[in-house]
Structures are given as structure tokens and as C-alpha cells.
Amino acid sequence: QKEVEQNSGPLSVPEGAIASLNCTYSDRGSQSFFWYRQYSGKSPELIMSIYSNGDKEDGRFTAQLNKASQYVSLLIRDSQPSDSATYLCAVKWRDSSYKLIFGSGTRLLVRP
């Protein structure tokens, strides 16, 4: 069973705080990991990709990957109300060429 697990939330943080979103996956051989942001009623948009163990930073966003523990996380520093959205974790399984497996998403609420 191919699984990508996320806490559905909502995760509520005050404005200016760090939001930490977590994702675990079941395929130890997975190599590619992605975070998508989806505003209510809208389509997802890619915000981060990560392929190697460690941290990858892009502006206020940091993706963290630990393949040994099979988890990937997304940190959002200086959270803003505009960051309030659902964050979807997606994993490319080792045995698929183009297919991604999506988690059900974590809803983030940033309080002004």
C-alpha cells in the first residue's frame, strides 16, 4: 500500500511564528518529494521540491528531508495570514515514472 500521511489539522499559528508541517511516506526507495499549496477552492501550486537529505531553503520556506526516517517537512518562517491554506505533500514512488502520490493535506491557519 502506497501511503503518504499528513495530519489534517488545522494547524493554527500566530502571525510571525514558524509553522511546521510534516509528512511521512511508506516507500523507502522514494527519491523525489514536493510541497504544494492549495488555497480554498483553488488549484494546487508547487512551492518546494527536495531530492536529497537535509534542508532546502527558498525565501521563508524550508523543506527538510530525512529518508532514513521516511519523513519530509515544510517550515514556514514569519508566517503571514496569506499563508493560510492547505499544504499537500507529494511523493514520487520509486517504481513509477510519472506518477505522484499525494497526501490529504494539512490545513494551516495563521492568526493575525
Add this chain to the structure above:
Amino acid sequence: DGGITQSPKYLFRKEGQNVTLSCEQNLNHDAMYWYRQDPGQGLRLIYYSQIVNDFQKGDIAEGYSVSREKKESFPLTVTSAQKNPTAFYLCASSIGIGELFFGEGSRLTVL
């Protein structure tokens, strides 16, 4: 501007009817995808196509059909065999693995 255009944005279907959702992209991407999203759930893959005239079933292909006659176009038909078609349908394309660009989506409701 390059992008993906889905139409219609909202569609109502009576039981027993087939409906076709349009997806057109001008990003020159080879790969195109159809996903379905139900409330509070992640995206589930219906069909995908890596090149023209070729497509593969995803995880929930039953009751759906697609064609890929042109690189730019990947229409999805929701047939009467799909027992629970009410959902948010998302078309996407990619130039690389995993980095998907999505259209605005089509929301289908069965009356």
C-alpha cells in the same frame, strides 16, 4: 501568457449522462494528467499521458476515458459508468517529474 486552461469551471450533470472536461496547455509540456479531488482529501490520479497518442490509467480510471490527439489537449470524459462523479477535477502538465502545473479546475456536480 503560458498556462493551462480548463473548461467549464462548473458543470452539472444528470445521472446517466456523459460529460467531457476540456484541458488545453500552451506550455509545450509533454506530460499531462487528470486528478480528482474530493472534499478533505488529496489528489487521486485518473489518467496520465506522457506523449501524444499514448496514455495510462491511474489509480481510479474506472468510469473515465481520455484522448491525447494533440500535444496541447487532454480532454477527460466522465461516463455514466462513474458512479460517484461529483468532485473537483484538476488537469495538470509537467516538463519534469513531479513539478506539476495545474489548471484552475472543473467542479462537476451530479443532479
